[in-house]
Amino acid sequence: MWDSESDSTVGREYGNGVLNSSKQEVKNDGFERRDQSWHVTTDIPSDLLVQVGEVSFYLHKYPLLSRSGRINRTIYESKEIELKRVKLDDLPGGPDAFELAAKFCYGVPVDLTPANISSLRCAAEYLEMTEDLEEGNLIFKTEAFLSYVVLSSWRDSILVLKNCEQLSPWAENLQIVRRCSESIAWKACANPRGIKWAYTGKPTNVSSPKWSENKETSPSRNQPVPPDWWFEDVTILRIDHFVRVVTAIKVKGMRFELIGAAIMQYATKWLPGLVKEGAGENGNNKDNSWKGGTLHMIVAGSKEDLPSIQMKEQRMIVESLISIIPPQKDSVSCSFLLRLLRMASMLKVAPALVTELEKRVGMQFEQANLADLLIPAYNKSETLYDVDLVQRILEHFLVQEQTEPSSPRRQSFSDKHGYEGSPRHSSHNAKMRVARLVDSYLTEVSRDRNLSLTKFQVLAETLPETARTCDDGLYRAIDSYLKAHPMLSEHERKRLCRVMDCQKLSIDACMHAAQNERLPLRVVVQVLFSEQVKINNAIANNALKDSGESHYHPVIPTRKTLLEGTPQSFQEGWAMAKKDINTLKFELESVKATYLQLQTDMENLQRQMEKMTKQKQTSAWSSGWKKLSKLTKMSSMESHESGLQEPVLLQAEQVRKPRRWRNSIS
Structure with missing residues (x-):
């Protein structure tokens, strides 16, 4: 192998020595540029004009005909007797590549470098500069330089692959992209002990990673080579070439978490606004290290919202990244998946890829945070946030939990990288974390007045009852929804409160609910009753502890004793509720009295009707008897x-x- 210094030296010697032609048919002193045209400084006037784009080359026929099969065929197949003009607008590499090819035809020394080798190789193929015309033609020279110089160097392989972006489909058809991608993949997966760590993207005075076959060579005395040393170099590539490199790296068997980290770094670089600073609930997530720009709340995707890259290009990047994410769980963080899902929804990515991304989020939904879950509704929905999307993610999570109920859960993304607050948990604890997350999400989206009661209820009831040990978060969400929707009917409020279990509320939540005028009275009574039961049990347990008896049957305390052990705020809430109950009782007694009065009046009317009927019958009988x-x-x-x-x-x-x-x- 060659290191970076020897690479450039070999390239210069190879270009200056081998490419010099001893068979110069036209004596020349070189080429000179005049405005938009090139001229050969010779004693013989030029007899052929080659137009490449907007640049004109005044050349001679014989040097070109002897080495270019395309120009040879174009001239001899032309209907004109003396063809003096050839147009090559579709030549790969443009005027710069043709300039080097023309110099080669004239025998002028050409310096082959990683910057020009790809375009010159494609131009040689376009001009058909094969060995059939002359031995050691340009195709042979450039192919040898690619195989023996470029593909042996990490830096040169990266630069050549980067330059191939403007040479499609020639570079693809000539296997330049494939060979460079495999060379990069092989070096990225190799043992880093032979690498002296440096980045290609650094200033020119800093050399690229040096490769050495000598195992005794120490990699670096200052610092060891990190496993992600190759990330920064491959992120300069275009998305299709990056996909080729990552695919080749997967085939080589690299660890999936390193591949996922490279994908996240690439997305940070090419998708501005995907990642924000301070990500994560506690602010200590590794996502803080990817700082690609400020995340903006984009309500509707438009070109104004994407100033750096066009929407079409970003859509292609998002779709490509989704397709190459390793299938293993925790290969990328859940926060990254949710942000990628936000952009996918905004850019109208293919539905199949969006569904695949939603499933990936569902696999590690317990690692999500609320900020990333608040995805705006880009599909012209009435709601501000895409509640249906969260509903689908939650369903994928539950399906995943049901399909793998007994399998041990893999270590999460944050566990592997040593983050705090994310120890390994069981499936039940994962459901509890998801329940807290869903309750927080419901509290946030409930402020939207366009959120229907059905969507709120369905999302709240999707999780099983065992997922919530405490319903305080759900109570906050219900209270927030009642605040934002004051016009709900009594039936709708009761229906909303059915999603909550009053027995799972803490003492603070019960005290708040007892004084909450927005709750239906029936719910307040249930809260007070459940809290009374808790107080009774607490008193019984305390008495049991004080007495030390093994068989203790708690006696129900008197009302005075119960009220003395109850907080003042709770007593006030109970008094208010009791007042409301007494009012309802009084109204019920009034209704009963009214009903009895009406019943009495009805009986009187019936008696009068019977008397009238009797009188009519009596008068008829008396007239008959008189006769x-x-x-x-x-x-x-x-x-x-x-x-x-x-x-x-x-x-x-x-x-x-x-x-x-x-x-x-x-």
Whole structure:
């Protein structure tokens, strides 16, 4: 192998010695530039004009025809008898590359360097400067320099790959990109003991990493080579070439956490605003070391919001980075994934990649912090924050926990790098951390008046009940939602409070809830009752400890004793609640009295109706009997006349008896 000093020396000797041509058909003293044209200083006038872009080259046919198959074919296949002008607008490398190729054709010494070798190799391929025309032609020379000089040097491989960005697709088709990427990957994965640590991106007086085959050579007396020594160099590459390098490094078997750290550093450099200073809940997250700029709250993506790189380029960068993140958990931090997800939502990245990124966040959701979770809604939603996105991430987290319930959890990103406050936890503790995070998120987004009650309730109830040992955070979120939505009906407020378990509230939360006028009265009563039960149990436990008895049955204290052991604020809350209860009882008694009065009035009306009905029936019966009495009198008179008085009297008596019976019936 060569170190950086020997690389440049070999390149200069190789260029000045081998590229000198002894077969100069046209005597020349060199090339000179006049405005936008190049002229050969010879005694023979030029007979061919080569136009490359806006630059004109006044040359001679024979030196070019002897070494360039393309120009040779262009001239001889032309319909013009004397072709004096050739246009090469699509030549890779442009006028600079053609200048070097023309000098080579004239036998002028050409210095091959990492800065010009890629463009000159592509230009030689374009001009078809092969061995069929002349031995040792330009294709052979440049290919040898690439293989034996460039690919042996770390710095030269990086610079050549960087210069290939303007040579697509020629550099890709000539395998320059592939060979440089594999060379970089091989050196990045090699044992760093043979490297003297230095960066390519540093000033020119600082050499690049030096490679030595001698194992006795010490890497550096001042400081050892860190494992991420290659990060800064590869981040200067364009995204497609960076992907090629990272893919080759993966094949070599590098540790996934180093690959993830390189991806994060690349994103910091090429995605301004992705990472902010002071990231993390406690401010001691490693994310603080990536300072790519200030994070702005972008509500709608536009070109004005992206001053450094166009949206299309940033979308391509985000999509490429998502596709090369190692599949292992904790290869990158959750904070980085969430910020990348924010940009993906803003830039309208492909839905499949967004879903993949959401799953990755769900795998390590317990490491997230609230600031990164507040992702604005870029899809023209009514809400300020994308609550649906957090809901999907939470569902991915629960699915991940269910699929791997018994597997040991890997060490988190912060554990591996020695950060505080992130020890290894069990699955249950991870759910508890996520529950606290979700409660904090609900408290923050509940201030949005456009947040519907259904979305709030669904997000709060997604986690199982066992995930929350205390519902104080959920109570704060509910109270914040009630403040921001004062027009909720009684039914909606009760529905909102159902997501909370009153028995899981602390004493401070119960004291606050007892005086909270926004809560439904039923919830206040439940809070007071649960707190009374807690006080009873506490008194019983204290009495048990004082007495030292093993079998103690606590006696329910009197109301006076209970109130004496209750805080004053709690007593005031209980008094207010009791006053409200008494008011409701009084109103209920009033309603009952009104109901009884109405029932009495109804019974009176029914009696009057019955009397009226009875009178009508009585008048009908009396008129009928009057007619019957007339007939009886007439018959009695006739009987008297005929001497039949006794039978008539008997008949009259028989008639009167059913009358008395009917009257009694009526």
